[in-house]
Amino acid sequence: NMLFRSTLLLTVLQRSITSLSTMPKNQMKRTRSFSKATMQSPTFSLATKLNVTDDIHHNHRPAVIGHRGSLYTALENTSRSFIDAAKAGADGIELDVFLLKCGTLVVFHGTGTDQSPGLLKSYCGIDGSILDYTADEARSLLTFNKHSDQFGCGPDMITDDNHDDHYCYVHTLEEVLLTLRDHPDVKPEFLIKIELKGPGTALPSVELVKKHNMMHRCQFASFNHERIAKVKSVAPDATTGALWADLPSDFLERCLEVQADEVHFRYDTCTQNNVEAAHNAGLRTMAWFRGPKAMGTDAIKYHDVGNEDVNMYKTVLQSGVMSLCANRPAVALEAVLEQVTRCISDDEED
Numbered sequence: 001n002m003l004f005r006s007t008l009l010l011t012v013l014q015r016s017i018t019s020l021s022t023m024p025k026n027q028m029k030r031t032r033s034f035s036k037a038t039m040q041s042p043t044f045s046l047a048t049k050l051n052v053t054d055d056i057h058h059n060h061r062p063a064v065i066g067h068r069g070s071l072y073t074a075l076e077n078t079s080r081s082f083i084d085a086a087k088a089g090a091d092g093i094e095l096d097v098f099l100l101k102c103g104t105l106v107v108f109h110g111t112g113t114d115q116s117p118g119l120l121k122s123y124c125g126i127d128g129s130i131l132d133y134t135a136d137e138a139r140s141l142l143t144f145n146k147h148s149d150q151f152g153c154g155p156d157m158i159t160d161d162n163h164d165d166h167y168c169y170v171h172t173l174e175e176v177l178l179t180l181r182d183h184p185d186v187k188p189e190f191l192i193k194i195e196l197k198g199p200g201t202a203l204p205s206v207e208l209v210k211k212h213n214m215m216h217r218c219q220f221a222s223f224n225h226e227r228i229a230k231v232k233s234v235a236p237d238a239t240t241g242a243l244w245a246d247l248p249s250d251f252l253e254r255c256l257e258v259q260a261d262e263v264h265f266r267y268d269t270c271t272q273n274n275v276e277a278a279h280n281a282g283l284r285t286m287a288w289f290r291g292p293k294a295m296g297t298d299a300i301k302y303h304d305v306g307n308e309d310v311n312m313y314k315t316v317l318q319s320g321v322m323s324l325c326a327n328r329p330a331v332a333l334e335a336v337l338e339q340v341t342r343c344i345s346d347d348e349e350d
Contacts, residue, residue, distance in 0.1 A: 001267050036119040046302045050271045052318035061340055063091040064332045065193060067289055069107060071327055072152040075144060075168045077107045079179045083186065092191025092330040093180075094221075094288075097173050097205060098198035104135035105173035105204055109197070109291075111150065114223050117197055122150045124321065130170070131198060152292035152327060173205065177212055191219065195243070195323070196222040202230035206238065221264055227237035228257040241286065245275065252281050264325070267316050268298070276317045288318050288325040311333045 014096075068193070069081025070088055082093045088103055096109045098118050112119035118130035125145045130138060146155035157166045173194070180186050196202050200207050202220070209218045219229045221241035228240040241262035242255045247269040255263055255278075262284040265274060270287040278285050289308060299307035305315055308328045313335035316324065326332035 043303065044193060044301045045304045046312065046315050047304055048316070049268060050315065050319055052315060053319060054134065060322065061318055062321065062330050064089075064336060065286070065323055065325040066090045066093040066329040067327045068095060068326045069093050070141065070329055071292065073157070074166070075151060075153055075158050077109055078168055078171060079176060080166070082176065082180060083183060085329050086180075086183070086186045086190055089333050090190075091323075092193060092217075094193040094195060095173075095176065095327050096195045096197040098130050099200045099204055100133060100135050100138065102134035102136070103204075104320055105201065105208060106130065106135055106138055107171045107173055107176050108138075122148055134173055135170075144168050149293050150291060160221050168297070169226065173298055174212075177209070177214060177218075181212065181214060192218045193241070194220050196224065196227040196231075199324055202227040203234060204233055206235050210235075218263075221262070225254065225258045225260070228260060232259045243288070244269065244299075252277060252283070255283060256281065262286055265321070266290070267312075270316055270319045270321050272319045275321050279320070279336050284307040284323075285321045286323040286325055287319070287321045289327055292294050293325060308332075314338060 017309070065084030066082070066088070069078065070075035070084035070090070071081055073084045074081040077095055083094070085093050095107050097104055097105050098108055107121075108118060110118040110120060110130055111122045112129070116129070120126050120128050120130060120142070124142050125148075130142075138212060143160040144151075144158050146158035151158070158168050159166050160169070161167060162169075177192070180190060180192060194205055195207075196205060201206050202222075205220065209215055215235065215238065219239040219241060220228055221243050222228050223245065224245045225242050228242060231240055239261045240259070241264045242251075242258065242260040243264040244251060245266050247265065248254070251263065251274075260283065263278045264286045265288070267287045267289050270285075275285050287305060290298065295307055299305070299312075302312075305312035308326065308331060310331060313326065313332045317335060317339050324332045324335075
């Protein structure tokens with residue numbers, strides 16, 4: 001057991017060192033300035049909200065999933081962002097998919113509600129939805145607003161010049177799958193969590209993943225739980241996650257009803273009691289963090305943590321949750337390292 005934990009610690013330490021050594025200078029500056037967002041009269045404690053203490057011991061290493069990749073080092077939901085997350089040492093990435101009118105699945109988030117998703121105004125500066133386009137049109141006609149407050153990366157990391165290293169466009173899901181399958185910096189066990197964002201995405205996503213023999217490393221999630229039920233209907237062995245924003249009291253029953261394998265809690269509903277209840281029901285757990293703009297608004301409320309700094313991630317980990325879907329995967333890995341180090345230290349004292 002001690003040999004296992006020591007090996008685990010060494011692995012996490014190596015990943016943390018790698019992620020810090022490859023972190024761009026602008027990202028390091030952002031990391032140092034996380035706590036500034038909490039200067040505006042914070043009134044709440046995240047630890048109190050989650051009802052957590054520092055005595056939670058994980059019997060596993062919590063996984064780190066890059067939310068839309070590594071969206072502070074590259075534009076979200078692009079191959080570059082996903083590769084950056086892999087290079088940082090993340091265990092996988094989460095991405096969002098829409099089925100366009102041409103029948104092609106694309107990777108995109110946009111703004112809007114679950115009833116009207118994929119809106120372009122904040123992302124591209126024009127009216128309409130990603131659903132109004134074919135995949136070819138989305139790639140050739142849509143350009144990203146480099147000054148949008150929805151994006152975590154700086155404007156210098158967004159360009160529509162296809163000769164530039166930071167060339168950004170709407171990727172197809174197939175393109176992303178093949179990139180992550182074949183890229184030398186992406187390990188074979190690297191997970192791909194596919195959020196079924198738009199209507200009609202469940203069955204085509206499963207078919208595409210099966211086409212490339214990647215079911216063993218792809219998982220499916222949605223706020224629309226009918227979509228993950230459809231996934232299970234055609235792929236009973238697929239791993240699915242029920243995403244929640246505001247958590248209802250009967251969330252467990254509703255997860256089990258659609259045969260979800262995981263509960264995906266919004267980070268501020270990831271209480272110790274909720275996580276324990278999910279584990280007791282045989283479900284795995286993940287905490288997801290909101291987009292950069294929303295997290296910036298959230299962070300000013302808390303007096304004990306910064307905007308996705310190590311302390312925020314450590315606080316959420318104290319709930320016992322099994323994985324983090326984080327906007328800053330390199331920083332989340334630091335939190336995991338501290339968590340593992342403390343568990344080993346406590347075991348040695350015992």
